[in-house]
Amino acid sequence: MVALPVQQLIDAVPPLPSLAAQADRLVELGVHAIGGWSPAEIHDLAAAGSAGALLVLDPARVRPSDLAPLLDHEGKPGFVVVDMTDVDRFQPIEQLAVPAGPGYFVTGIDRGDELANWSPDEALPAIVGEGRTPLTLVEGLYWVLQQPAALQRNHCFMTIGTRLQKPNGRLDARTPAIWISNGTGRDGRAARGAPKLGWCWAGNRHTWLGFASAEDRSGIES
Secondary structure, eight states: OOOOOHHHHHHOOOOOOOHHHHHHHHHHHTHHHHHTOOHHHHHHHHHTSOTTOEEEEOTTTSOHHHHGGGOEETTEEOEEOTTOTTGGGOEEOTTOOOOOSSEEEEESOBOOGGGTTOOHHHHHHHHHHTTOEEOOHHHHHHHHHHOGGGOBTTBEEEOTTEEOBOTTSOBOSEEEEEEEOOSOGGGOGGGTTOEEEEEEETTOOOTTEEEOEESEEEEOOO
16 A cells, blocks of 8 residues: 555545434434424435435525534634625526435535635636536535534635526626634634635635535435
8 A cells, every 4th residue: 555645644534424423413413403304304314325425405404504603623613704694595506406305415525625726717617527516515514514624724625516696697706615714804813713604706716725526416215
């Protein structure tokens, strides 16, 4: 077995917990109650998936603003930036086929570190060109919820599978992202080290943000 360089060892994201463990965590955090499910129903949904998948619950029943405060990084709870009060209005871009129903599975998730310092406008065609699909905001939140190590200082990610459409049909220039707050500006010193649901301009580049993507999504048969 070839030894990985030290930097790769530091930045590698561990595999997701089993689907049974994911269901346990959702119930422990009360996500099932937010969406109006019983614990047994969450475990039944999880049991329909295959090893290595991420369980994502119906975004209409559990919203980004519900999930963000449940994130945790070194004991600090997550938060939504103050200038993104409309976060729950962001929806999957029209190119994505997101399964309907009580939940679905996402497989082959990658943080997209190699795209760091690309803009969202540049990254989307590159991701699609590789036959992959950009992660939505809700999917990214569930990923960090189940695998907190997906967020590392200077190695966080955007979720450009979600955008906000304006009344005129054009896309809002903000693109959602999840990273670790430095506790500066309006975040406040108390938020230093906390998981942060924020945004970046679609045409801007950031060295600490990759672009999370997945291989596929699959629905849960009723």
